[in-house]
Amino acid sequence: MSLDDRKLEVLRAIVEDYVETQEPVGSKALVERHQLGVSPATVRNDMAVLEEEGYIRQPHTSAGRVPTDAGYRLFVDRLSKVKALSPAERRAIERFLIGAVDLDDVVHRTVRLLAQLTRQVAVVQYPSLARSSVRHLELVPISTTRIMLVMIADTGRVEQRLVELPSPVPADDVTDLRRRVNEKLAGKKLADTPPLVQGLVDDCAPESRATMACLASVLLETLVERSEERLALAGTANLTRGGVLDFQGTLRPVLEALEEEVILLKLIGDLEPSTTRVRIGDENEIDNLRSASVVSTGYGPGATIVGGLGVLGPTRMDYPGTIATVRAVARYVGDLLAQN
Amino acid sequence: MSLDDRKLEVLRAIVEDYVETQEPVGSKALVERHQLGVSPATVRNDMAVLEEEGYIRQPHTSAGRVPTDAGYRLFVDRLSKVKALSPAERRAIERFLIGAVDLDDVVHRTVRLLAQLTRQVAVVQYPSLARSSVRHLELVPISTTRIMLVMIADTGRVEQRLVELPSPVPADDVTDLRRRVNEKLAGKKLADTPPLVQGLVDDCAPESRATMACLASVLLETLVERSEERLALAGTANLTRGGVLDFQGTLRPVLEALEEEVILLKLIGDLEPSTTRVRIGDENEIDNLRSASVVSTGYGPGATIVGGLGVLGPTRMDYPGTIATVRAVARYVGDLLAQN
DNA sequence: GACTGGCACTCGGTCAGCCGGAGTGCCAGC
DNA sequence: GCTGGCACTCCGGCTGACCGAGTGCCAGTC
Numbered sequence: 001m002s003l004d005d006r007k008l009e010v011l012r013a014i015v016e017d018y019v020e021t022q023e024p025v026g027s028k029a030l031v032e033r034h035q036l037g038v039s040p041a042t043v044r045n046d047m048a049v050l051e052e053e054g055y056i057r058q059p060h061t062s063a064g065r066v067p068t069d070a071g072y073r074l075f076v077d078r079l080s081k082v083k084a085l086s087p088a089e090r091r092a093i094e095r096f097l098i099g100a101v102d103l104d105d106v107v108h109r110t111v112r113l114l115a116q117l118t119r120q121v122a123v124v125q126y127p128s129l130a131r132s133s134v135r136h137l138e139l140v141p142i143s144t145t146r147i148m149l150v151m152i153a154d155t156g157r158v159e160q161r162l163v164e165l166p167s168p169v170p171a172d173d174v175t176d177l178r179r180r181v182n183e184k185l186a187g188k189k190l191a192d193t194p195p196l197v198q199g200l201v202d203d204c205a206p207e208s209r210a211t212m213a214c215l216a217s218v219l220l221e222t223l224v225e226r227s228e229e230r231l232a233l234a235g236t237a238n239l240t241r242g243g244v245l246d247f248q249g250t251l252r253p254v255l256e257a258l259e260e261e262v263i264l265l266k267l268i269g270d271l272e273p274s275t276t277r278v279r280i281g282d283e284n285e286i287d288n289l290r291s292a293s294v295v296s297t298g299y300g301p302g303a304t305i306v307g308g309l310g311v312l313g314p315t316r317m318d319y320p321g322t323i324a325t326v327r328a329v330a331r332y333v334g335d336l337l338a339q340n
Numbered sequence: 341m342s343l344d345d346r347k348l349e350v351l352r353a354i355v356e357d358y359v360e361t362q363e364p365v366g367s368k369a370l371v372e373r374h375q376l377g378v379s380p381a382t383v384r385n386d387m388a389v390l391e392e393e394g395y396i397r398q399p400h401t402s403a404g405r406v407p408t409d410a411g412y413r414l415f416v417d418r419l420s421k422v423k424a425l426s427p428a429e430r431r432a433i434e435r436f437l438i439g440a441v442d443l444d445d446v447v448h449r450t451v452r453l454l455a456q457l458t459r460q461v462a463v464v465q466y467p468s469l470a471r472s473s474v475r476h477l478e479l480v481p482i483s484t485t486r487i488m489l490v491m492i493a494d495t496g497r498v499e500q501r502l503v504e505l506p507s508p509v510p511a512d513d514v515t516d517l518r519r520r521v522n523e524k525l526a527g528k529k530l531a532d533t534p535p536l537v538q539g540l541v542d543d544c545a546p547e548s549r550a551t552m553a554c555l556a557s558v559l560l561e562t563l564v565e566r567s568e569e570r571l572a573l574a575g576t577a578n579l580t581r582g583g584v585l586d587f588q589g590t591l592r593p594v595l596e597a598l599e600e601e602v603i604l605l606k607l608i609g610d611l612e613p614s615t616t617r618v619r620i621g622d623e624n625e626i627d628n629l630r631s632a633s634v635v636s637t638g639y640g641p642g643a644t645i646v647g648g649l650g651v652l653g654p655t656r657m658d659y660p661g662t663i664a665t666v667r668a669v670a671r672y673v674g675d676l677l678a679q680n
Numbered sequence: 681g682a683c684t685g686g687c688a689c690t691c692g693g694t695c696a697g698c699c700g701g702a703g704t705g706c707c708a709g710c
Numbered sequence: 711g712c713t714g715g716c717a718c719t720c721c722g723g724c725t726g727a728c729c730g731a732g733t734g735c736c737a738g739t740c
Contacts, residue, residue, distance in 0.1 A: 027703075028702080039714075040703095041714070042711085042713070044703090044704065045705095047704090062720050063702080064702085136482065142476070148492055150478065150480070150498070152480060251577075251580055252577055255577035259574060259577060378683070387733090388733090400692065401690055401732090402689085402691050402732050403731080403733090404731080
């Protein structure tokens, strides 16, 4: 019951036409627009098979065919070759990213760029703290019993936390604390710090141990364990393209999902394999996004990956183009980070 | 041609009913739902006058009446008393804000809270740098020719900028720079710093002047002049309540406007008079938001104002309730900031 | 003079019925 | 195994009728 080449070709044609026109595609139109070399009747037979196999379906009897999620999946996996970016697009990417002055700026520019190029909703995760190393830890006395802990990561991220101290600490002691903390932690992966931090507390002279313990708990709790991932989002307005036809009538669930950072992280996180990932319709675990597709990938300097980025759109999207753009942007961002 | 009390009462009834039901309201329904003590025919006469004056209009002949922007304006200015918050709402606010650990957290919680309570789109501006004072400036050497400048403001905001130095600077000099910069600037309003910074450069020994100049220019350019305002946004999904009926059929322009930080700032900025501000429909300068209303106010510790917050929704919104909530939330946030 | 009841009129929304067109499935023939 | 032909289905759009909500106006009443 395997699909021969022509049937696959028919599927490809259906996907391409439907993505472009947003309308169910019939056998006659298909042979007209693509040089299939066979008659509409033959195509109809092929369509019947494709439908039986679950790759396409009819919205109603006597309407054209529309790809199913499975159809898109097959298309993405076997029928589409990655589209090369146009020189104009390459230039746009470079121009867009070249003036960035700090990490915030890079992330914001990237997310807007992605939204603009793909004409979809774009999401970019800030470099994950969990994958960063400590470049420097700064302790800034705010008052005698308050210290601002500033952590600068090698990925460019800077996080600050206010630490309330149990008792007043003189400025000299702060200097000493700073030195000790940096000696121990600078250059270390954040994930590797817990035992080191514990060591710091243990090695402390009794009189400053309480202070160090305070510092250590803030460090561990808010930067290592509960390290909040940050995100940037752009292009929500693109959801309204194509009317309310995509997303089965209402943007509600999609907009709701986009407001939940946890959900977005799930979407573009899981960046292990460093390859581009495509989730089509029902393949999404999040119920609100069953009518959407997500294309995501990891980025980072060189071969390492420090964060994820991706776009979200209707299942009816230009997969080859989107995949190419997402990849290209990720690569550029990675290069940019490598320069620091 | 002035409107007597009953006509105003009729207008109020129309606004309240329309806000609630989302449907044009007719004379008969009006006398049934409100104890106006007159017959529908009389109400019709009043309506005719109100329509002539431009406070209400008919979507089509022989349909009920709908308030115009001017009608809402009159309602807000003269007909509505501010609604008191329910104890439940007060408790919600307190509970929501009480656990905040840092400024980011405060802002994020606030914006979500606002969105949730008003069921509209909420915007919260971070405390403006322009209205902040310098609490501390920290210089962190990243390499011999790179310094991370970290500014901690009294409002809790922390900004960092990477400074590329013209020549290597030894650690001791950095310490010295840090001391001098803080002596001069700590405690000063950011807006007052430019002459002081200039003084710092002028007073510098020739050998460190280039470094100081570098620092000064980053400070002035990116923190004082081009000081970027930051924002948080939440509740976009609330736009879809009431179908696509509000916002004349398409969310597009509204979503687009919400993506432009500049636009949002204009909306909730301009916080001079410290009073709550209501912009209704066409009163908005931004074309994309002509079908929306914005309720905004300033917040800050005590009587000073350091930033703005507000909500955006359809012109058909519960103004008294929204105004009360926006005010209350602003007050709570101000109190919270005052505690630091 | 202000309010009221009554009446004719308007017009949007809905429903049924009709028609055309696009598209299908199937079948016989090559 | 492909093709042309044919009957069938069903969506979408159009039309006309009807209903109901709501209005404007007018004459009558307090």
